[in-house]
Amino acid sequence: MKVVVIGGTGLIGSKLVGKLGEHGHEAVAAAPNTGVNTLTGEGLAEALEGAAVVVDVSNSPSFADDAVMEFFRTSTSNLLEHSAKAGVGHYVALSVVGTDRLAESGYFRAKIAQEKLIRESGRAYSIVHATQFFEFVKGIADSGTVGNEVHLAPVLIQPMASDDVAAGVGRVAVGEPLNGIREIGGPEQFRLDELVRKGLAAKGDRRVVVADEQARYFGALLGERTLLPGPDARLGEITFDNWRAQQ
Structure with missing residues (x-):
């Protein structure tokens, strides 16, 4: 099966391309540095030719409100149009657990717009909502x-x-279209401040983490369970401590 991975040279995309290849699929990494640009449409028709599935794991280079909205609207519209013309049967996109509860944030408003375009496209689709990645603990701290x-x-x-x-x-991409959302998450729960405190300490970062109920998460106020997946989420196996040990 030919699977085109948009954002295929990034953190998730490169791992996804590798995992699909290991399972015998023809996985194509599509990104600006491989000649495919979803904002301009450059290279899309060629990359999507003969593909059964397209998976969008790309992200905006800027998180500024207007820029991120423009990225997801333009990129998704172009990708939906070109993949329909190519006859791609399954459109998969990676999004974030809690997106619909984080509309105060410009970034998450853009993700909401992306998901709406996909749902209303008439295409067979699957949207994967993932919880935050261990790799972004420093980014959370910086914000x-x-x-x-x-x-x-x-x-x-x-x-x-x-x-x-x-x-x-990858499991969703090679399965039948869900025409809905699949949630995935990690095997352990933490308090957000606790997680970041552990992550910074492991790197020798001396910043002091303060628990502040009014602190915003990329512009949005959080409830107790805003960032948690539901009870039907598929959970990964790698714990935070095991992940840190591998770094």
Whole structure:
């Protein structure tokens, strides 16, 4: 089966391409550095020719509100149009657990818009909602940093390793279209401040993590369970400590 992975040279995409290849599929890494640009349409027709599945794991180069909205709207519209013309039978996109509960954030408003375009396209599709990746703990810390303090809401989070994300997306990609959402998450729950405190300490980062119920998460206020998947989520196996040991 030919599977085209948009964003196929990034963190998740490169792992996904590798896992699909290991299972005998023809996995094509499509990204600007391989001559495929979803914003301009360059290279899309050629990459999608003969593909059974397209998987979009790309991300905006800018998280500024207007830029991220423009990226996801333009990229998704172009990809839907070109994949329909190519006769691609299954459209898969990676999104985020809790997206619909995070509309205060410009980034998540853009993800909501992306998902709406896919759902309303009339295409056979699957959307995978993943919890936050272990690899982004520093990014979470940076977003909440004021001086030498990191302000984070002490809410629950169930993060996962990027290897488990890629495996979860891969299973959906080679299956029948869900025409709905599949949630995936990690095997353990943490408090967000606790997770980041552990992650920074492991790297020798001396910033002080402060539990602050009013702290925003990429612009959005969080409830106790905003970042958690539901009870039917498929859970990965890699724990945070095991992941750290591998780094």
